Amino acid sequence: MLLKRDRAAPAVWEADEKNGFRTLQSLLWDSDLLVVWRAIEAIGELAAARESGGLDEVREVIRRLLWCMNDESGNLCWFAAEAIAEILTRVPSLRDEFLVVWLGFLDEEPFEAGVRWGIARLIRAGRLSDDELQTLLDRRFAIVASLDNVNASVRATALFALTALGEPVPTDMRTTLANDATSVNIYDIDSGELRFVEVRSLLP
Numbered sequence: 001m002l003l004k005r006d007r008a009a010p011a012v013w014e015a016d017e018k019n020g021f022r023t024l025q026s027l028l029w030d031s032d033l034l035v036v037w038r039a040i041e042a043i044g045e046l047a048a049a050r051e052s053g054g055l056d057e058v059r060e061v062i063r064r065l066l067w068c069m070n071d072e073s074g075n076l077c078w079f080a081a082e083a084i085a086e087i088l089t090r091v092p093s094l095r096d097e098f099l100v101v102w103l104g105f106l107d108e109e110p111f112e113a114g115v116r117w118g119i120a121r122l123i124r125a126g127r128l129s130d131d132e133l134q135t136l137l138d139r140r141f142a143i144v145a146s147l148d149n150v151n152a153s154v155r156a157t158a159l160f161a162l163t164a165l166g167e168p169v170p171t172d173m174r175t176t177l178a179n180d181a182t183s184v185n186i187y188d189i190d191s192g193e194l195r196f197v198e199v200r201s202l203l204p
Helices: 009-017 021-030 033-053 056-067 080-090 092-103 112-125 129-139 140-148 152-163 173-177
Strands: 183-188 193-198
Touching: 009 021, 009 033, 021 033, 021 056, 021 080, 033 056, 033 080, 033 183, 033 193, 056 080, 056 183, 080 092, 080 112, 092 112, 092 129, 112 129, 112 140, 112 152, 140 152, 140 173, 152 183
Parallel strands: none
Antiparallel strands: 183 193
C-alpha cells in the first residue's frame, strides 16, 4: 500500500485493521526512508478520514508521537515531528491544541529538521489562518539562526521553511549557502519521492 502510494487505501485498510495507527507509527522506525515517509503520509490520510468520527483517537495518536519525542520514552522516534506536522496539515481543527506544543521542538535535537520541514508543509498546504501563519512567522528568527547549523538536514530544511514563509535569506548567509554542496534527502510531498539534493540547490 505504501510503496504503491495509494492515497485512498489507508482509510479502507483501517476499517478492518483497528490498530492501523499503531502499525503505521511502528513504520516510522523502518530502515527504508521511503517507507518511513509514505507512512507519515498515510498517518495524515488516516487522521483526516477519522476526523468526522471524532477527534479523540487522533488526539491520542499525536500524544503518543509527542511521548516518543521525549527522552523518557526510551524509544525516541526521529520522524515523530514530521508525522505530527502531517496530521496538523490534514486536520486543522487540532492546531489550536497542538501547534504551539509541536513548535516547542523547533530547536530540540534530533527534531530540528522535522519541525522545519513541517512548517513548510503546513504553509504550502495553504489552509492556515492568519493567527496560525503569524505563529509560524514568529519562529523565523530561530530558523534563520539555524542556517549555519552543523547538521546539513537542518540547514536544508531551514531554507525550505524560509522559502515557504516568504522570508529572505540574509546576504552573509546566502554567500556561504551558495557554496554548500552537501547532499541531503528531502521528501517531495508533490511527487511522493525522496530527492537527494545539495543544500545550495534549495536557495530561493
